[in-house]
Amino acid sequence: MYLLLIFLPLIGSFCAGLFGRKLGPLGASCITVSCLCLTFFISLFVFYEVSLSNCCVYIKLTPWIDSEMLNVDWGFLFDSLTVVMCCVVTFVSFIVHLYSTEYMAHDPHLPRFMSYLSLFTFFMLILVTADNFIQMFVGWEGVGLCSYLLINFWFTRIQANKAAIKAMVLNRIGDFGLVIGILIVFIEYKAVDYATVFALTPIFTDKFFNFLTFDFDLISLICFFLFVGAVGKSAQLGLHTWLPDAMEGPTPVSALIHAATMVTAGVFLIARTSPLFEYTPSILSLITIAGACTAFFAATVGLLQNDLKRVIAYSTCSQLGYMVFACGLSNYSVGVFHLVNHAFFKALLFLGAGSIIHAVADEQDMRKMGGLKKLLPFTYSMMVIGSLALLGFPFLAGFYSKDVILEVAYGKYTLEGHFSYILGSLGAFLTAFYSTRLVYLTFLSSPNGYKSVICAAYDSSYQICISLFLLSIPSVLIGFYAKDMLIGFGSDFWGNAIFVSVESMNRVDAEFITHIYKILPVFLSLLGALSSFLLYLFSSKLLIQLKMSITGKKVYNFFNKKWFFDKIYNEYISQAFFTMSYTVTYKIVDRGIIEVFGPMGLSSIITKKASDISKLQTGYLYHYTFLMLTGFTLVLGIRQFWVVLGSYVDFKIFILFFVLSFFIRKK
Amino acid sequence: MIILNINYILNIIITLFLIGALGLVLNRKNILITLMSIELMLLAINLNFVIFSIYLDDITGYIFVLFILTIAAAESAIGLAILTIYYRLKNTIQIDKIKRIKG
Numbered sequence: 001m002y003l004l005l006i007f008l009p010l011i012g013s014f015c016a017g018l019f020g021r022k023l024g025p026l027g028a029s030c031i032t033v034s035c036l037c038l039t040f041f042i043s044l045f046v047f048y049e050v051s052l053s054n055c056c057v058y059i060k061l062t063p064w065i066d067s068e069m070l071n072v073d074w075g076f077l078f079d080s081l082t083v084v085m086c087c088v089v090t091f092v093s094f095i096v097h098l099y100s101t102e103y104m105a106h107d108p109h110l111p112r113f114m115s116y117l118s119l120f121t122f123f124m125l126i127l128v129t130a131d132n133f134i135q136m137f138v139g140w141e142g143v144g145l146c147s148y149l150l151i152n153f154w155f156t157r158i159q160a161n162k163a164a165i166k167a168m169v170l171n172r173i174g175d176f177g178l179v180i181g182i183l184i185v186f187i188e189y190k191a192v193d194y195a196t197v198f199a200l201t202p203i204f205t206d207k208f209f210n211f212l213t214f215d216f217d218l219i220s221l222i223c224f225f226l227f228v229g230a231v232g233k234s235a236q237l238g239l240h241t242w243l244p245d246a247m248e249g250p251t252p253v254s255a256l257i258h259a260a261t262m263v264t265a266g267v268f269l270i271a272r273t274s275p276l277f278e279y280t281p282s283i284l285s286l287i288t289i290a291g292a293c294t295a296f297f298a299a300t301v302g303l304l305q306n307d308l309k310r311v312i313a314y315s316t317c318s319q320l321g322y323m324v325f326a327c328g329l330s331n332y333s334v335g336v337f338h339l340v341n342h343a344f345f346k347a348l349l350f351l352g353a354g355s356i357i358h359a360v361a362d363e364q365d366m367r368k369m370g371g372l373k374k375l376l377p378f379t380y381s382m383m384v385i386g387s388l389a390l391l392g393f394p395f396l397a398g399f400y401s402k403d404v405i406l407e408v409a410y411g412k413y414t415l416e417g418h419f420s421y422i423l424g425s426l427g428a429f430l431t432a433f434y435s436t437r438l439v440y441l442t443f444l445s446s447p448n449g450y451k452s453v454i455c456a457a458y459d460s461s462y463q464i465c466i467s468l469f470l471l472s473i474p475s476v477l478i479g480f481y482a483k484d485m486l487i488g489f490g491s492d493f494w495g496n497a498i499f500v501s502v503e504s505m506n507r508v509d510a511e512f513i514t515h516i517y518k519i520l521p522v523f524l525s526l527l528g529a530l531s532s533f534l535l536y537l538f539s540s541k542l543l544i545q546l547k548m549s550i551t552g553k554k555v556y557n558f559f560n561k562k563w564f565f566d567k568i569y570n571e572y573i574s575q576a577f578f579t580m581s582y583t584v585t586y587k588i589v590d591r592g593i594i595e596v597f598g599p600m601g602l603s604s605i606i607t608k609k610a611s612d613i614s615k616l617q618t619g620y621l622y623h624y625t626f627l628m629l630t631g632f633t634l635v636l637g638i639r640q641f642w643v644v645l646g647s648y649v650d651f652k653i654f655i656l657f658f659v660l661s662f663f664i665r666k667k
Numbered sequence: 668m669i670i671l672n673i674n675y676i677l678n679i680i681i682t683l684f685l686i687g688a689l690g691l692v693l694n695r696k697n698i699l700i701t702l703m704s705i706e707l708m709l710l711a712i713n714l715n716f717v718i719f720s721i722y723l724d725d726i727t728g729y730i731f732v733l734f735i736l737t738i739a740a741a742e743s744a745i746g747l748a749i750l751t752i753y754y755r756l757k758n759t760i761q762i763d764k765i766k767r768i769k770g
Contacts, residue, residue: 619766621701625691 002057002078005042005086006125008035009093013118020111028111029101032118036094039121043086051080051493058131065134069190077131077194081497084336084486085128085268088343091474092260093121095467099351100252102463103358107250113153117256120146124261128268132193133182136269140178140233143262144171150257151249163248170242174232178269181225184209188218198275198499205279223276223283226269227290234266234320237294241566243317247309251354254309258316259347264339267323271332275499278330284504285416288328292409292420295321297563299430303437304559308356308366311438312349315390318427319346325420326405329412330504333494337486338401341479345389345397348471352383355464356442359457360449366438371447375457380443382468387439389475391432392525399522400479402428404487404510406521411510421517428521432528440536609662676718684711698760702746709739 012035016028023031049055061074078086097117104110123146127139144167152164182192188209189197201219209218230236235243243263247254257263270277270287277284295318302314319342326335357364359376373380389396392403406428409421447454459465485493489507535543546552561567595601616627690704713732720728754760 617769619769621698621762621765622692622695629688629692 001042002046002059002076003061005039005046005090006076006122006129008039008042009118009122009125011035013115013122016111016118017115020115023111025105025110028114029097032114033094033097033101035118036090036097036121040087040090040094043083043090046078047083047087050078050083051495054492054495056080056495060131070186070192072132072134072192074135075131075193076129078129079497080494081268081271081336082128084340085264086125088264088340089121089124089128089260092343092347092471093117093124093256095347095351095471096252096256098463099255099354099467100250102460103252103354104250109153113150113250116146116149116153117252120150120256120261124265127265131195133185133197134192136272137175137178137182140229140265141175143265144168144175144233147171147246147257147262150253151246153249153253157248160248163242163245167242167246170239171232174229174239174266177225177228177232181222181229184211184218184222184225188222194272198273201275201279217280217282219276220280220283223273223280224286226273226276227283227287230266230269230324231290232266233269234263234324235294235317236266236290236321236324237297238290240294240298240317241562241569244310244313244562247307247313251309251350251357254313255347255350255354258313259350260343263316263320264323264343267320267327267335267339270324270327271336271498274327274330274332277327278499278501278504281504284328284330285414286328288325288416288420291321291323291325291328292416292423293321294318295325295420295427296423296430297321299427299434300559301562302434303430304556305434306366306560308353308364308369308438308442309350311366311434312346312353315349315431315434316342316346318431319390321427322402322405322424325424326408329408329417329420329506330500331405331408331487331507332498332500333487334401334404334408336498337482338405340482340486341389341397341401341475344471344478345386345475348382348468348475349386349390351464351468351471352379352386355379355460355468356383358460358464361453361456363449363453366441368449369442369447370445370449371443371454372457373443375454376443376459378459378465379468382472383439383443385472385475387435389479391435391529392428392522393529394522395480397475397477397479400483401487403518403521407513407518408506408510410517411506411513413506413509425521425524429524429528432525433532436529436532437536440533445536612662612664673718673722677715680711680715680718683714684708687711695762698750698762698765701762702743702750705746706739706743709735709742713739 009032012032015031015035016023020028046057050057057076057078059076059078061076063071064074065072097114100113100117101110104113107113120143123139123142125139127136127143130136130139148164148168151167152160154160185197186192188204188207189200191197191200204218207218208215209221210216211221232239243258246257249257277287298314298317298321302311302318305311305314319338323335323338323342326332326338356369356372356376356379359372359379360369363369385396389398392398406421406424409417409424411417485491487507489511547556558564617624684707687704687706687708687710690707691701694700694704713735716728716732716735720726720732750760757764
């Protein structure tokens with residue numbers, strides 16, 4: 001049953017992928033959706049059995065790699081962290097499957113799409129249930145691969161291809177870091193399974209590891225590289241540029257990638273390896289700062305995007321920043337709690353956006369929408385729920401987790417804690433602002449689209465509405481109902497899944513911070529939402545004036561162009577790499593050094609020298625006789641010469657003469 | 668009886684041999700001179716054999732001289748025969764013109 005949870009999506013994927021032609025779109029959708037539905041119910045059961053009944057399950061399937069020290073099994077570990085992730089992943093994935101059956105109904109490649117979606121879910125389940133780093137890496141690479149396949153699902157579009165390659169390459173940079181981390185773990189611990197590694201970690205606290213001839217603290221080094229992996233997957237500042245571009249895929253794909261599966265893997269990794277991270281305060285503060293910067297950066301960028309999906313994409317990036325800095329403050333359970341809440345309302349937002357895009361003839365620009373409130377009442381209500389949950393409206397899902405994150409940030413009483421609190425609060429304000437802006441521009445402003453499009457706009461039918469409705473329930477309720485279980489005070493829900501050292505535990509401190517700092521984020525959020533609403537409703541002229549002023553233009557450009565990250569990366573890093581690979585590695589090394597010293601140069605030198613030597617035979621008799629004479633003289637004379645001058649002259653000089661004789665040329 | 672130093676005679680012989688060898692190398696006009704140079708070198712060698720045969724009081728040197736004389740005669744006969752045939756074909760025996768076989 002536990003294995004069925006993992007392998008049902010794979011079975012569904014194989015059925016839809018291999019026999020899609022036989023099954024047809026309807027059959028493929030039926031099989032994959034029912035597989036996922038079953039998986040979801042199984043994961044609910046597993047959730048009950050594992051975490052509510054406090055009964056961890058460990059299944060060792062079969063040895064995979066068994067070579068002296070290195071022992072890797074196909075093992076599946078179900079503890080609280082895993083089953084929480086399983087429930088979230090399978091639920092959102094099930095909803096996305098259901099949604100795709102209608103959203104993609106007119107696509108000729110629907111079976112392929114369903115197959116990829118199921119495969120994605122399978123790899124994500126492998127990732128979360130793995131009991132060792134290697135198997136986790138299988139899932140890690142698998143979701144990267146599936147994201148590639150899904151982002152360029154419409155492979156005829158050049159933009160989709162480029163976005164998919166970008167996602168793959170940027171993820172691969174992070175994966176490289178993760179691989180290095182895993183290798184260091186193996187070198188030092190001689191084991192890659194979680195149980196051994198986490199049990200041994202306290203012994204390795206003051207050990208050093210020689211990396212690139214520098215001595216680093218072992219655990220810090222490992223955690224740094226694991227974090228590099230998480231940066232790539234969770235789109236933290238630095239490797240975040242792939243995430244907004246991944247919008248080129250179909251909308252359900254964005255929902256799957258951004259809400260529940262791919263990007264949460266980084267946060268999951270940090271939470272899973274919390275027994276390692278707890279021993280490196282330096283890396284934890286690095287994580288905190290990186291997460292806080294991401295949260296703030298993405299919120300500012302999301303503020304002035306005009307693409308509906310891009311706004312939501314940047315809000316994902318921003319929320320991931322919150323999760324990561326919660327983990328950096330050693331409150332892994334809070335990070336995972338936000339992950340759960342975020343999965344639901346972000347999936348709701350993305351699928352709602354898909355519904356809007358579906359209704360207005362695939363128009364994604366918010367400036368060309370507007371006035372859809374009356375036309376899409378259901379989608380409107382769902383988007384409002386999603387946006388309110390995202391901006392942390394009191395008593396919705398986002399409120400419970402985001403406020404706790406900011407509380408523990410302030411309650412840390414360290415420099416990076418306060419830093420992340422300030423950036424997080426500003427981020428909360430901006431999040432509220434752009435969420436409201438999104439809702440206003442799409443639904444409330446006066447219609448800006450073409451008349452034919454607006455006239456044809458309508459709410460989508462059953463599957464889309466049902467999936468939106470199903471997502472809206474946890475978006476509202478999950479925060480309240482799961483709060484006490486996941487981050488409640490003294491809750492033993494997590495068991496051994498998450499380890500927090502006594503020194504860094506600060507939930508009690510966070511509980512007793514000054515009241516004003518507790519209320520501030522909510523206040524800022526509401527202020528952001530309200531100001532955005534009022535500004536757009538009453539004084540849009542003022543906003544236009546602000547935007548058209550000289551500084552306003554610069555600021556607008558700066559944020560709209562994503563702080564020029566892409567520009568800098570493209571012009572200074574990618575171009576430099578391309579130039580280097582053309583001029584240095586291709587022109588100088590491959591076509592230059594290797595050819596000159598390798599086959600080409602050698603053969604040409606030998607041919608030239610051979611022709612030089614054969615030119616000695618001029619055809620004139622007296623030249624031949626001269627050569628014979630000199631040859632004889634040399635052969636006979638050399639020994640006599642040696643006897644006379646051997647002790648005075650170094651024999652190496654004759655080697656020089658001999659070599660030089662090859663360079664004699666006829667003028 | 669005048670007793671000659673062997674080194675003196677050997678010097679003469681080597682001079683003769685060198686004249687022959689240089690005649691081969693430096694001659695650029697007449698192929699007959701080439702043949703004559705070869706004869707001269709063979710003569711120098713013969714003389715060398717004779718001298719050493721006397722000096723070492725050994726008969727083997729004389730035997731070799733007789734052989735070489737025969738061989739030299741045969742060689743010059745064949746050489747001249749080739750020369751005449753070549754002249755018949757090419758109508759010239761100038762060395763400058765004989766350069767058909769190049770490397």
